[in-house]
Amino acid sequence: MRSSQFAVRIRATLTVAAGFLAATACGAVNTPQSPPTGSPTTLTPAPSSPTPERVNTSPSPTPTGPPKFSAQVSKVTRAQLPYSWRPGCPVPVDGLRMVTMTYWGFDHRPHTGRLVVNKDVTDDIVTVFGRLYGWRWPIYKMEPVDVYKGDDFASIEAGNTSAFNCRPATGSSNWSQHAYGRAVDINTRENPYVSADGSVAHKNARAFARRPVNAPGVINPGDRVVRAFERLGWEWGGYWSGIKDYQHFSKGGG
Secondary structure, eight states: OHHHHHHHHHHHHHHHHHHHHHHHHHSSSOOOOOOTTTSSOOOOOOOTOOOOOOOOSSOOOOOSSEEEEEEEEEOOOOGOTTTTTHHHHHHHGGGGGEEEEEEOTTTTEEEEEEEEEGGGGHHHHHHHHHHHHTTOOOOOOOGGGGGGGTOOHHHHTTTBBBBOOOOOOOOOBBOOGGGGOOOOOOOTTTTTEEETTTSSOGGGGGGSSSSSOOSOOOOOOHHHHHHHHHHHTTTTTGOOOOHHHHHHEESSSS
């Protein structure tokens, strides 16, 4: 090898080595490093760093239970009572009110129902049914009897809870308290009308003809449902002699 070529290679090698040493000194070589032993794993912001904005990381509010009981009392019109009211009824239409309120269903959920009652007993109705809702005491259905064209048998067959219906008392020519809007029938399948001989008119209610019965929506002698009505001066048909009307509560008897 000629001496001139050897000198060129020596100069080139020295140039590369000098460049490497300069890069290392300036930090240009990106060699991974482990943190020193005993050093913290989190970084503390410099005192001059601005304080970060507070972020609310708490979960959004979630419902803790069903909605509270609510009730609204409103006037009714003749058009809303096409079957249950007629001229000659013992109470005029303007003497009645529609109570729209929540009730606890057999499906363990809240529902909205409607009862037509005398305007004089709306406070009683709201008070009692508010207690039933608070107890989660179940009601199967709550619709005005006009949904069944005023047919009391059809309403009972459907297990419906209803109030006003301008009709005579069962087996009598006298007005029922339902005709005054001062009576309510509750869970008509679970609480049937039982004749003196122990028979019931509705086949779906035969299993509930005797008391006591331990089942949802059943009214038994002396239970809290009966006591809630009694506090407000209402009578229970389950205490009648001879026939038993377990579904029936009325103010003023009959």
